[in-house]
Amino acid sequence: MTTTRLPRKATVLLAGLVLAALAGCGAAEKGAPEAAGTRGAARPARAEAVPAAPPGLPGMPPVLDPKDVYAADRPNRLSPVVKDFPSRVYVPNTNSNTVSVIDPVTYKVVETIPVGVQPQHVVPSWDLKTLWVNNNRGHTLTPIDPATGKAGKPVEVHDPYNLYFTPNGKYAVVMASMDKELVFRDPHTMDRVKTVPVSCFGVNHADFSADGRYFVVSCEFSGELLKVDTEKMEVVGQQKLPFKGAMPQDVKISPDGKTFYIADMMAHGMWVLDGARFTTPTLLPTGKGCHGLYVSRDSKEMYVSNRGEGTVSVFDFGANRLTKKWHLPDGGSPDMGGVSADGKVLWLSGRYDSEVYAIDTRTGKQLARIPVGGGPHGLAVYPQPGRYSLGHTGIFR
Numbered sequence: 001m002t003t004t005r006l007p008r009k010a011t012v013l014l015a016g017l018v019l020a021a022l023a024g025c026g027a028a029e030k031g032a033p034e035a036a037g038t039r040g041a042a043r044p045a046r047a048e049a050v051p052a053a054p055p056g057l058p059g060m061p062p063v064l065d066p067k068d069v070y071a072a073d074r075p076n077r078l079s080p081v082v083k084d085f086p087s088r089v090y091v092p093n094t095n096s097n098t099v100s101v102i103d104p105v106t107y108k109v110v111e112t113i114p115v116g117v118q119p120q121h122v123v124p125s126w127d128l129k130t131l132w133v134n135n136n137r138g139h140t141l142t143p144i145d146p147a148t149g150k151a152g153k154p155v156e157v158h159d160p161y162n163l164y165f166t167p168n169g170k171y172a173v174v175m176a177s178m179d180k181e182l183v184f185r186d187p188h189t190m191d192r193v194k195t196v197p198v199s200c201f202g203v204n205h206a207d208f209s210a211d212g213r214y215f216v217v218s219c220e221f222s223g224e225l226l227k228v229d230t231e232k233m234e235v236v237g238q239q240k241l242p243f244k245g246a247m248p249q250d251v252k253i254s255p256d257g258k259t260f261y262i263a264d265m266m267a268h269g270m271w272v273l274d275g276a277r278f279t280t281p282t283l284l285p286t287g288k289g290c291h292g293l294y295v296s297r298d299s300k301e302m303y304v305s306n307r308g309e310g311t312v313s314v315f316d317f318g319a320n321r322l323t324k325k326w327h328l329p330d331g332g333s334p335d336m337g338g339v340s341a342d343g344k345v346l347w348l349s350g351r352y353d354s355e356v357y358a359i360d361t362r363t364g365k366q367l368a369r370i371p372v373g374g375g376p377h378g379l380a381v382y383p384q385p386g387r388y389s390l391g392h393t394g395i396f397r
Contacts (some may be wrong), residue, residue: 057212063134068255070299073385073396075343081128082383085146089347090380092119093373100372107368113151116140121378124389126165129296134160155190164391175203177201184233194233200224205250210257218248227278234382237278252293286313292336297343303332326364328342338381338394349376
């Protein structure tokens, strides 16, 4: 039998007709698109276009878990950079112009380091290699080598009340409280890059969004919040808190990245804020003098220090409520601090009592009460788990 070869165009047309017939009979592979004009077969629902999530801040390390910004902070998950550093608690004494260094095993002060005038916070650098002591009225930053515990030559920086680092490590951000400025600086030399004047009073604490694109800043003395574009280095939002005499303090983002919590020591609770929309927040009462906010190593709870009543409230993220309140024996003034590398101990300075508290995070029991210098404030527990530091007394991602 003679085989007749069809022209190429006819072959392509015939193949197309066969495929269309198969699709109309439901013979096409499941999930394949339906041929145009097909009848008799149920049409699949058209998938709605899902907008792509905005990219993170350029240069920022990718988030390990989209559902938990603190996924890198699990117990004892130390970076190779810090794994050989001795475990210590560094306590800046604002009235004594010193840093007390505590051995967390013995609960003893093992060294006292002279620094500049009115040290406010001890801040881990973005690359984890340096601890910066913020000498607010001395207008300097004193570097401490956490490998040796030795202080280096102070660096001139005006009005460094607090210090943060952008999530990509590109800039340090000085909270110049009295100068009414956010000052973006080189994270190593601390040379000034850009000064952002603000109209609120007392910029002091902050935290960054999950994607690093913006951060929320508290203004203590005017009761306001700022929203700052990280890359543009510009204030893009500002609002007054709905409480007369509000004095916002520490700022912390929820593990899922959807909510910011802002401690307020005059409203005696935490403001709960939708950071993306930056709408008016609601107040969750915690206790008198609500001041510091610290997330547990499993990202399930947050410890809230109530400085005015000597207590720590425990907030459950999953239940979205306070579940416990721990009372310090003989009272106290729990202020700023951090959680031990293994997550078992919460360390807090006693601002008005010249002491530091070690608290068991499982039971709330006070483990130690350690005398230090006058006016202890933003103590840093170091090292801690995490890949890089966003600043303050240790916000790690």
